[in-house]
Amino acid sequence: MADAPQGAETGAAVDLLQQVRATIDDRLPGALAGDDGSRPEPALLVAVDRLVEVCRLLKEDPALEFRLPLHVTAVDWLTREPRFDLVYELRSLKLKGRVRLKVRLADTAPAGGGVYADVAAPTMAEMPVLPSVSGVWPGMACHEREVFDLFGIRFEGHPDMRRILMPSDWEGHPLRKDYVSFGEPVKFTDRGSFAPDSAVPRGAPD
Amino acid sequence: MSELETLVSEHDVSGAAQVASAPYAEGLHHVADTPDGPLMELNMGPQHPSTHGVLRLVLRVEGEVVRYCDPDIGYLHTGFEKDFERVTYHQCTPFTDRMDYLSPLGNNLGYALTVEKLLGETVPVRAQRIRVILAELARIGSHLIWLGTHALDLGAQSAFLYGWREREKILEINEMISGVRMMTSFIRVGGLMADTPPGFEDAVREFVRYFRPRCDEYEDMLTSNPLWLDRTRGLGAVGPEKLMELGVGGPVLRAAGVAHDVRRDEPYSGYEDYDFAIPTGVHSDVYDRYLVRIQEMRESINIVEQAVARLEPGPVVIDNRKVVLPPRHELDTSMEAVIHHFKLVTEGFRPPAGELYVGVEGPRGELGYHLVSDASNKPYRLKVRAPSFSLIAAIPDMVVGGLVADVVAILGSLDFVLGDSDR
Numbered sequence: 001m002a003d004a005p006q007g008a009e010t011g012a013a014v015d016l017l018q019q020v021r022a023t024i025d026d027r028l029p030g031a032l033a034g035d036d037g038s039r040p041e042p043a044l045l046v047a048v049d050r051l052v053e054v055c056r057l058l059k060e061d062p063a064l065e066f067r068l069p070l071h072v073t074a075v076d077w078l079t080r081e082p083r084f085d086l087v088y089e090l091r092s093l094k095l096k097g098r099v100r101l102k103v104r105l106a107d108t109a110p111a112g113g114g115v116y117a118d119v120a121a122p123t124m125a126e127m128p129v130l131p132s133v134s135g136v137w138p139g140m141a142c143h144e145r146e147v148f149d150l151f152g153i154r155f156e157g158h159p160d161m162r163r164i165l166m167p168s169d170w171e172g173h174p175l176r177k178d179y180v181s182f183g184e185p186v187k188f189t190d191r192g193s194f195a196p197d198s199a200v201p202r203g204a205p206d
Numbered sequence: 207m208s209e210l211e212t213l214v215s216e217h218d219v220s221g222a223a224q225v226a227s228a229p230y231a232e233g234l235h236h237v238a239d240t241p242d243g244p245l246m247e248l249n250m251g252p253q254h255p256s257t258h259g260v261l262r263l264v265l266r267v268e269g270e271v272v273r274y275c276d277p278d279i280g281y282l283h284t285g286f287e288k289d290f291e292r293v294t295y296h297q298c299t300p301f302t303d304r305m306d307y308l309s310p311l312g313n314n315l316g317y318a319l320t321v322e323k324l325l326g327e328t329v330p331v332r333a334q335r336i337r338v339i340l341a342e343l344a345r346i347g348s349h350l351i352w353l354g355t356h357a358l359d360l361g362a363q364s365a366f367l368y369g370w371r372e373r374e375k376i377l378e379i380n381e382m383i384s385g386v387r388m389m390t391s392f393i394r395v396g397g398l399m400a401d402t403p404p405g406f407e408d409a410v411r412e413f414v415r416y417f418r419p420r421c422d423e424y425e426d427m428l429t430s431n432p433l434w435l436d437r438t439r440g441l442g443a444v445g446p447e448k449l450m451e452l453g454v455g456g457p458v459l460r461a462a463g464v465a466h467d468v469r470r471d472e473p474y475s476g477y478e479d480y481d482f483a484i485p486t487g488v489h490s491d492v493y494d495r496y497l498v499r500i501q502e503m504r505e506s507i508n509i510v511e512q513a514v515a516r517l518e519p520g521p522v523v524i525d526n527r528k529v530v531l532p533p534r535h536e537l538d539t540s541m542e543a544v545i546h547h548f549k550l551v552t553e554g555f556r557p558p559a560g561e562l563y564v565g566v567e568g569p570r571g572e573l574g575y576h577l578v579s580d581a582s583n584k585p586y587r588l589k590v591r592a593p594s595f596s597l598i599a600a601i602p603d604m605v606v607g608g609l610v611a612d613v614v615a616i617l618g619s620l621d622f623v624l625g626d627s628d629r
Contacts, residue, residue, distance in 0.1 A: 174285060175288060
């Protein structure tokens with residue numbers, strides 16, 4: 001496969017992103033930390049502490065009207081610092097387009113250094129935390145519960161921070177890259193583990 | 207003490223003693239400290255037939271009036287998003303079939319478009335048109351199941367049998383092209399599993415001819431049926447602004463009068479070339495959702511008819527041997543084809559690193575895939591934006607304040623699929 005980076009998107013999607021960026025820079029200077037550089041679709045990087053303001057602006061600005069939130073999810077970059085990306089996908093019916101906001105969130109357990117008491121299962125107090133946008137769009141509450149459930153990330157100001165997909169007494173957060181989903185890591189001579197591939201988290205040291 | 211007060215005190219149901227003494231109280235108990243006073247807690251589901259799968263609703267009721275509702279999902283959680291991370295891109299396709307199991311081809315389409323956009327590939331025109339035909343047939347099939355089960359929940363048995371009868375014909379078309387009736391995985395990254403067999407176009411035309419009058423038949427049974435009107439009008443109405451805040455799209459949002467359709471707003475697979483209307487409702491109630499979906503089936507059949515009329519011979523996969531398997535006959539004569547075949551089957555392909563979201567209009571709203579690639583042969587993260595997940599989040603706003611019996615009608619009108627919401 002060609003390793004050449006895909007060209008940036010053209011046309012309406014780029015114009016929309018420019019318009020959103022200009023509005024945020026104008027009304028809330030300093031809230032944006034730039035583009036995240038991802039291709040083929042760039043996202044806007046938002047400072048964690050300005051997230052709710054930015055969301056409220058995007059929803060209520062009469063020229064933007066991002067009234068239909070699609071989802072929020074997380075991406076775990078296990079060895080990167082900061083570890084998590086929180087991704088907000090928003091749709092505007094007025095502009096007939098989408099915008100993606102991204103927040104970078106550091107893990108509370110420093111990489112390579114101290115870890116949680118139990119690596120796979122931080123307690124509520126140990127979890128990385130960011131503000132909830134469920135006050136802006138009530139529909140985001142269930143998506144934030146999903147992120148909490150599957151990634152162990154807590155949302156401050158969320159009305160009902162419980163697990164949603166996994167059983168309430170489940171241990172660990174399955175979509176973290178260091179969560180071992182099955183298999184038993186048994187030492188063999190020629191490789192680190194005889195467990196199925198998925199039991200060896202990608203990004204984990206060899 | 208007045209007569210009324212005596213009556214009330216004798217029938218006080220807030221004490222735990224009465225609950226313990228009631229032999230049938232398994233699953234019911236009283237919650238004393240709610241903002242609305244003492245209420246009875248009632249479990250609806252997960253084995254309740256009207257929850258269409260394994261949805262559990264924790265209701266708190268005051269007599270017959272619902273005062274609180276907490277949807278509990280996850281009974282069908284299979285961890286597909288974790289599975290995506292350990293299989294190659296082509297191996298993800300069969301998982302997508304099994305999420306929204308009433309519209310497997312629509313799920314395939316969204317996934318294939320996402321990976322193709324990351325690769326910077328566009329599939330040939332014939333493949334696009336066949337994809338549109340199959341996705342629209344899947345939408346009709348899904349709406350038929352909705353119609354049948356929703357009407358059955360409300361006591362109209364015939365619609366259920368009618369809906370199943372027509373859907374069978376769609377499954378026969380699926381079987382004809384792929385050998386499988388439901389989980390076909392026919393739409394794949396880079397095009398289609400194979401070209402359609404001879405007779406496919408005739409079968410689709412025959413279905414179009416057969417299905418149009420059937421829509422009128424459903425309407426004859428229900429649209430002006432006084433029992434149906436009494437049971438559906440004015441129920442579960444939530445305004446468009448609130449629905450959008452809840453992340454609800456698709457037919458439920460359109461029934462509230464918002465003409466939003468991803469096929470129109472962000473066209474894919476050549477939808478911009480087809481002539482179709484976006485039906486909308488006015489009252490946002492159960493009845494308008496019914497009208498919108500019936501009309502959507504008519505629009506879908508129009509799209510199918512246009513697509514099949516434009517079908518011309520041509521390739522159905524992209525010409526990139528690093529992504530799609532070489533034709534079988536080349537394996538006998540070309541060493542290069544054998545190598546491509548071997549590498550694709552054992553390792554898959556490696557798209558460039560990147561991150562993107564692609565949404566398609568599924569039968570129940572916007573189905574989206576958020577894909578993160580780290581340039582390896584497996585998705586680093588593939589998040590599915592499931593329309594049913596948001597629909598279920600909207601249930602409390604629709605049922606609180608109404609009657610328990612109406613919950614059944616409202617659930618039916620939302621048309622969620624638990625396989626979709628739980629993934």
